[in-house]
Amino acid sequence: MTAYLxxxxVDVxxxxxxxxxxxxxTVQQGKITCLVGxxxxxxxxxxxxxxxxxRPGAGSVSFKGQTLDGWKPQAIVAAGxxxxxxxxxLFVDLTAIDNVLASMPAQTGEEPVAAIFRPFHVASAQRHRxxxxxAILNRVGLIERANDFxxxxxxxxxxxxxxxxxxATGAELILLDEPASGLSAGALDGVMALLRRLQDDGKTLLVVEHNTRVVQQIADDVLFLHQGHLMAQGTPEAIVNDPALAEIYFGGTI
Amino acid sequence: MDFWFSYIALASIYVLLGLSTNLLVGIAGIFSVSQAAVFGVGAYIVAFFLMNETMSFLPALAIAALCCIALNILVTLPALRVSGDYFVVTSFGIQLLATAVFTNWTDGTGGANGLPGIPPPDLAGKALESSGEVVSLCVAGMGLGCLIFWLVMRAPFGRLLRAIREDELAVAAAGKSVLRAKVSAAALAGAFAGTAGGLYATFLSFIDPSSFDLDSSILLLTMVVVGGARTLAGSILGPFLLLALPQILTLVDIPTTVAAAARQLIYGVLLIAFMLFRPQGLAGEKL
Incomplete structure (x- = not known):
């Protein structure tokens, strides 16, 4: 069986x-994998x-059996x-909904020719979008803020x-870089619940996270990175309770 | 020609140029100081076709617009490779190069003496001789330009350009091609500048390199800054206000030689003052 991701x-x-x-x-499909270190x-x-x-100096990344080496960012988004x-x-001078709309793939009127010659078609397509x-803003709980800058x-x-x-990009594999950092306890619970819901929707999540409480609560699988190398992979309990890893993480040799 | 007619026609042409500059500099964030060069190429192409009676006005204008699309893409390509500050220098060089060609290629452009006797524009086989007709043509051109600008800016294309101006990396992360959007913006800006050039040549019936030099490029930037970057209203306000300035100066009792210098001085002061105290211009968003 080929790995999902x-x-x-990889050398950089x-x-x-x-x-x-x-x-x-490797990252398994449908799981929440936390990347710690x-x-x-x-x-x-x-x-x-x-x-x-x-571009890495060496090594390779593949997604669903297909290599991504040398691909441009937009091709990788298109791949999912x-x-x-x-x-x-974020685009801070745009409204919340425009931030979402700007990330939706393949929109009519995203180049000037359609925008000029098919304005009504573009407008109706935009209404659907x-x-x-x-709906996406509602999913993350921001529906009330849709039109705010x-x-x-x-x-x-x-x-x-x-x-x-x-x-909005429609991606099935979502990479989140510290989604919980800087949040209040209440907001933190909201984000964790949201990540769970996304998993229920069939998304696969790879999450960089420092907060061990978050890791323990949401992770199915944990990757422990140290000095650019995978040191350990396992369940949250196994990783968090490993004294050697704790030594690196908290007291460590960095 | 009556002063008001001439003022409205010229201002309409400069609104097209304002739209072009605004699209490139204000919206796409490509800081070009060579828009007057593209404007000039459009003017010379239309002048050439009409003076040689190769074709009528509209096809000539279409060819000028197409050439300026290609030229503007070519000219802005370095902006997609070298960033911000460096591109200004590149663009500066392009403007100087264009002025050198306009001035020295005597067979094509008439050199420093310019091209006199450009025929008036014609529509449907009929030459537009009266000033009222020519002014109407320029105003119609401006109206069409404004409509197109409004359409593209309210479409996803406009949102994409605004997003690019804020954060190119985030746009790439959203799966969009930054390069493609910028090339499209450059193409559209080229079409506006080329059309403005064609209207300008037939309206004045005389063109020379002084209309398409660095001073003109800077005047265009001043119009966008004073009027307001990134908005349709700003692109309209700027040209109408700044072109009124020379006329206001004629009301003051100073010698004409001083007036020309005073005008440049005022443009410069306006540019600095707006950048310092009102960077969003009269009706724009912050540059």
Whole structure:
């Protein structure tokens, strides 16, 4: 059986620094897999490699048996993998719903020719898309904020919007970069419940997360990255209770 | 020609140029200082076809627009490779190069002496001789330009361009091609500038390189900054206000030689003042 997402032998160097060193792991379909490890372990770097923002010096990533090597970010999104960013990167001068709409694939009127010569067709297609976008905002609990400018949303709401934006791409494998960081306890529970619901919808999630409580509550599988290499893979209990890993994580040798 | 007619026709043409500059600089974030060069190419192409009686006005205008689409894509391609500050320098070079060609290619452009005697525009076999007809043509051109600008900006294309201006990486992460959108914006801006050039040549019946030099490019930027970046209203307001300025200066009792210099001075002061105190212009969004 071919793995759903598989990284193997990935090397990335920034100057003399090895950000990823023979990094390899698999992600199973339909699972929530958490990617943990100390700062500088290469978690965001592997996200950049999977989503095509960074070409590795060596190694390869494949998705459903198909190699993604050398693919552009837009081709990888089209294949069904989308990501959020740790620093959100929302379009803050657009409304919440426009952030969602801007991420929907293949829209009529996304180039000038259709926009000029088929304005009514474009307008009617947009009306349908707005309904879909509202449904997505509803899914993440932001329906009331649809027409507010993104810069006026709270930090927690902005984080939810990044998830809405990823859902809008239609991706089946979703990469979330620290969805829980900086959130209040209440907002945290909301995000965790949302991730569970996405899993129920059939999405596969790969999540970078520092909060061990979140990891224990949502993860089916945990990947422990250290110095750009996969040190351990297992259930949340096994990883969290491993004294050697705890030593690296909390007291560690970094 | 009556002052008002001339003012409205010129302002209409400059609105097309304002739309072009706004699309490229304000919306797509490609800081070009060579839009006047593209404008000039459109003007010379239409002048060439009409003076040689190769074809009538509309086909000539269509060819000019197509050439300017191609040219503007070519000219802005470096912007897709080198970022921001570097592109301004590249664009500056392109403008100087164009001025050199306009001035020195005497056989094609008439050199520094320009091209006199460009025939008036014609529609459906009839030459538009009266000033009222020519003004109507320019206003119609402006109206069509504004309609197109409005249509593309309210379509997903406009939203995509605004998103690109905010965060290119996030647009790529959403699965969109930034390159394709920018090339489309450049093409549209080229079509606007080329059309404006054709109207300008037939309206004035005389063109020379001084209308298409660096000063003109900077005047276009000033119009966008004063009027307001990224909005339709801003692209209309800017040209109408700034073209009124020379006329207002004629009311003040100063020698004509001083007036020309004073005009440049005022443009410069306006550009700086707006950038400092009202970067969104009169009716725009922040540049």
């Amino acid at each position: 598989q990284a193997s032998g 160097s920034f100057g003399g620094l090895k950000a990823l060193n023979d990094c390899g792991f 100390p700062n500088g372990a290469g978690k965001t770097t592997i996200f950049n490699v999977i989503t095509g923002f960074l 993998i989308a990501r959020t960013f740790q620093n959100l990167r 707005r309904v879909e976008a509202l 993104t810069r006026n949303l709270s930090y927690g709401e902005q984080k939810l919007l990044t998830i809405a934006r990823v859902l």
